[in-house]
Amino acid sequence: MPETGEITTRIKNNIATIAFYHPKGNALPGKMLRNLAEAIRQMEEKPGARVLVLKSRGEGAFCGGASFEELMAIGDYEEGKRFFMGFANLLNAMRTCPKLIIVRVQGKTVGGGVGIAAAGDYVVAHQSASVKLSELALGIGPFVVGPAVERKIGTSAFSTLSVDAASWNSAGWAETKGLFSRVCATYDQLDDKVETLAGQLSKYSPEAMKELKTMLWEGTDDWELLLEERAEISGRLVLSDFTREFIKQFKNS
Incomplete structure (x- = not known):
């Protein structure tokens, strides 16, 4: 399986299934963000x-968020913005899709994966699907995914996820806050x-x-500009010594 990961698409009985996979916790x-x-x-x-x-594929993590290897490889502001625009473009693609x-x-x-869930119109989750926004601990903050998550669960719950960046919240918590539409006890x-x-x-x-779909996403017409502005913030912060050192220690732990 390629280390770069892969995306597969299938259409059957008027249902399009898009699946992504990456060997490092998806x-x-x-x-992959651009292709998705x-x-x-x-x-x-x-x-x-x-x-x-x-x-995503497998029975492990749904999504591990941003690739740490790629975050470490970012050398300047333009590269940083371009990386986070990947998440911005994905969320906007989900938002503007007429289906x-x-x-x-x-x-x-975690992180961007929570944003993907928040941008879904209906989310079905397994009971093991706990969630975490770890960005603040990395020194970048959940700026790009923030509008999608806050829209879905409200400011108070978004604050809980954003501030307590080291803690996991259960699938049951995510269901009560509206991030998940339904939580299931088994994979079947x-x-x-x-x-x-x-x-x-x-x-x-x-x-x-x-x-x-148009009605559900009413009031988000400014997201093309808003998420780009958020990507610029993250693109600047990812270059900080704090973020570099955090990722280095995380990888060596």
Whole structure:
């Protein structure tokens, strides 16, 4: 399996399934972020894809967030901004996609992975899928994913995740706050719920679902500029000595 990870897409019975994989905890390097956003945009134009399912492979972590190797390799502000624009573009692709997106979360998710879940229109999670926003501990803060997470769970819960950057919060907590729509006790139940809901949506009116999506995301028209501004903040902070030292110690621990 390639160390760079991979993304696969499949359309069957009017359901488009997009799956990503990376050998290091389903982390997301810049190239994978770009490819994932492009995969979602490509589905916008396919009439045979009425609903999207976004998932990662395996029964481990759903998403390990940003690739630490790539963060360490960032040499200047432009590179930093370009990396974090990967997350910005992915969230905006999910936001502007006219089709409803179901996100399947089978395990722990951190940082950018929490942002992906928050940008989903319906999220089905396994009971092991605890969440954490660790960015503040890294010295960069959850700036790019912040608007998506805060929109979904509110300012108070977002503050809890952002400030207590070292702690995991359970899938049950995420469900009560609205980040997860449904939490399942087993992987079979997780898959059954995703497949059942996707199957139902695949038979609904595409025009009605498009209008619903527009309504659900009302008030986010400024996100193209907002998330770019947030990427600029993270792109600057990732160059700090604090962040470099934190990542170095983390990798050596």
